[in-house]
Amino acid sequence: MRKSYASDPAASRGRQFPEAISTFRSDFQRDRDRIIHSSAFRRLKHKTQVFVEHEGDYYRTRLTHSIEVAQVARTIAGALGLNEELAEAVALAHDLGHPPFGHTGEDALEILMKPYGGFDHNAQAIRIVTRLETHYADFDGLNLTWETLEGIAKHNGPVTGDLPYALADFNKHYDLDLSTFASAEAQVAAVADDVAYNHHDLHDGLRAGLFSEADLMELPLTGPAFAEVDRLYPGLAPMRRRHEALRRIFGVMVEDVIAIAQNRLTSANPQSAQDIRDLGKPMIRFSKKLFMELKSIKAFLFTRMYRAPQVMTERARVTQVINDLFPLFMARQDLLPPHWRAHVAAAESQTDLARLVLDYVAGMTDRFAIQEHERLQSHF
Numbered sequence: 001m002r003k004s005y006a007s008d009p010a011a012s013r014g015r016q017f018p019e020a021i022s023t024f025r026s027d028f029q030r031d032r033d034r035i036i037h038s039s040a041f042r043r044l045k046h047k048t049q050v051f052v053e054h055e056g057d058y059y060r061t062r063l064t065h066s067i068e069v070a071q072v073a074r075t076i077a078g079a080l081g082l083n084e085e086l087a088e089a090v091a092l093a094h095d096l097g098h099p100p101f102g103h104t105g106e107d108a109l110e111i112l113m114k115p116y117g118g119f120d121h122n123a124q125a126i127r128i129v130t131r132l133e134t135h136y137a138d139f140d141g142l143n144l145t146w147e148t149l150e151g152i153a154k155h156n157g158p159v160t161g162d163l164p165y166a167l168a169d170f171n172k173h174y175d176l177d178l179s180t181f182a183s184a185e186a187q188v189a190a191v192a193d194d195v196a197y198n199h200h201d202l203h204d205g206l207r208a209g210l211f212s213e214a215d216l217m218e219l220p221l222t223g224p225a226f227a228e229v230d231r232l233y234p235g236l237a238p239m240r241r242r243h244e245a246l247r248r249i250f251g252v253m254v255e256d257v258i259a260i261a262q263n264r265l266t267s268a269n270p271q272s273a274q275d276i277r278d279l280g281k282p283m284i285r286f287s288k289k290l291f292m293e294l295k296s297i298k299a300f301l302f303t304r305m306y307r308a309p310q311v312m313t314e315r316a317r318v319t320q321v322i323n324d325l326f327p328l329f330m331a332r333q334d335l336l337p338p339h340w341r342a343h344v345a346a347a348e349s350q351t352d353l354a355r356l357v358l359d360y361v362a363g364m365t366d367r368f369a370i371q372e373h374e375r376l377q378s379h380f
Contacts, residue, residue, distance in 0.1 A: 003081035005270040007183050013146035016130070016174050017139045027145050028085035034142040035089060039135075040096045040128045041066075046365035048102035049197075049204075060200050062095050062102075068200065069094065072192035072254060073185075076284070079258045080265070082185050089144075090151035090189040097124030099362040100369040101318040108322040109362060116354035117165030124362055125152050127166040130174075132359060150176045151186030155193075157282065165355070180277040184265075187276075187284035194286075195253045198294055203246055205305040213242060219300055220293040225249045256290045321373045322361065324380045329357045335376065336360060 002008075009026040022030055035041055044063035060068075070091040077087035098121045099105035106121055113119040126149065130141035153159060153167060159178040163171065171178060181187065202222065205211055216222040225248040229241055236244065261284045268283065270276050276283060286294065305311065329336055330353060333344045340360050347353040364372070 001081055002083065003265075005184060005265070005273055005276050006081055007083045007086050007147050007185050007273045009083070009085070009145070011273075015143045015145055016141075017143050019138075019143065026085060028083060028089055028148065031142070031144045031148040032085055032089040032092060034144065035093045035096070035129070038096070038129070038133050038142060040133060040363070041092065043363065043365050044095065044098075046367050047098055047100055048105070048366050049200075060204055062098055065196060065200065066092055066095050068196040069189065069192045072195045073189045075254060076188045076192060076257055076261075077185055080184070080188070080261055080284075082188060086147055086151065086183065087185040087188045087192075089148045090155055090186050091192055093125060093129065093144075093148065093152050094155060094189055094193060095121070095125070096128050096152075097121040097126070097362070099124075099322075100364045100366045101315075101322070104315045104318055105322055105362075105369075108319045109326070109358065112323070112326045113354065113358055116351045116358075119358065119362070120164035120167070122153060122156070122159075123164035123167035126170055127359070128363075130170050132363070146174075146176070147183060147185075149174070151182050151189060154178055154180075154182045155186040155190040157181060177277070181279065181282060182277065183273055184276045184283055187282055191257050191284050191286070194294070195250065195257070198253065198297065199246060199250045201301055201305060202249070202297070203242075205301065206242060208305075210308050210311075211300075211304045213238075213245075215300075215304070216245075220296055221249055221252065221290070222297065225252070253286070253290065253294075256287050257284065260285060260287045318366075318369075321369055325369065325373060325376070326357060326361055328376060328379055329360065330354060332379065335379065 007028070009028045012027050015027075021027075025033070041063070044066060045061055047062040049060040049062055049065050070088045073087040073091040074084045077084045099109055106119065109119040128141075129144055129149070129152065133141050136143065153176050158180055159167065163178070167178075202216065206213065206216075213226060217226050222245070225245040226241070228248060229236065229244045233241070233244065264283050264285075268279055270279065270283075285291075333341060333353070336344070336357075340356070343356055344353065347356055361369070
């Protein structure tokens with residue numbers, strides 16, 4: 001049963017461009033479906049999570065990560081009496097703005113775009129779903145509901161101070177109340193992101209041989225999970241042992257979030273979705289104990305996985321790809337595809353041109369960026 005503070009599609013603030021109501025889908029379901037059918041969502045298949053996309057078929061990509069986040073978000077939202085469709089839509093869209101090569105690509109573009117308004121993947125996601133997807137006859141973008149756009153923009157909390165230009169430009173025309181927290185459903189999507197990557201980065205790191213199960217036995221949360229599996233299933237085959245331990249870690253995180261959120265919501269006693277936004281603090285979060293345990297695990301992953309020598313070598317290589325492509329397209333717009341060259345004439349300044357080039361480069365998949373870098377090698 002949905003709670004009074006769940007987001008109600010019938011009470012949505014609507015879409016930027018009014019549309020006829022669907023006879024068989026709620027507005028949030030339509031948002032979810034439009035996200036799934038978008039070009040940007042398909043490209044996530046070949047975008048890095050941690051390992052560059054071509055390094056192995058078993059590692060997570062942005063697409064599989066987004067699907068896992070959506071599954072966790074629906075579970076948590078359902079347990080809390082929230083709107084599962086909105087939580088799922090925000091979860092599926094939360095990484096649409098990521099460039100090729102994951103956070104490595106984002107770091108490179110942040111530096112390159114510093115003179116031109118900066119780069120932020122959440123802001124770029126807003127730009128994608130409100131402008132760059134150009135499939136519909138009546139509008140640019142996907143024309144998502146206000147609630148889904150709000151969730152994409154600020155699922156991690158209020159956005160204040162100097163806004164990334166992509167978010168600032170849109171917010172001037174369509175106010176997303178950036179200074180407040182987002183809906184409970186968007187907060188669920190943010191925590192589901194943490195649950196998913198904490199789980200699958202452990203799995204991918206083990207598969208890559210960057211650390212071992214013995215290493216994880218020394219950490220909080222992971223150590224007790226492996227110990228419990230050993231107690232219940234002595235002599236279990238290594239891969240089954242790994243899976244059983246990791247699924248217990250996954251379960252602990254989800255159950256912790258649900259229990260803490262139920263307590264916080266009961267204490268706060270919100271009566272509407274707007275009450276959630278006005279509370280001035282997040283309702284959906286880990287307990288302090290689990291948060292500290294996850295902090296230890298993240299510190300371990302940072303050293304042993306995200307900054308592992310072989311990962312750092314690949315980071316340096318793909319950073320060079322971005323650092324070569326961006327200035328090349330700035331200097332040689334004739335090397336852009338015809339569809340993109342058609343927009344160059346509308347660029348009234350170097351900033352406009354840089355933002356056009358950014359949209360092109362940030363939209364690349366890992367494999368396409370590498371292929372373009374090889375194809376244009378003689379121009380560097």
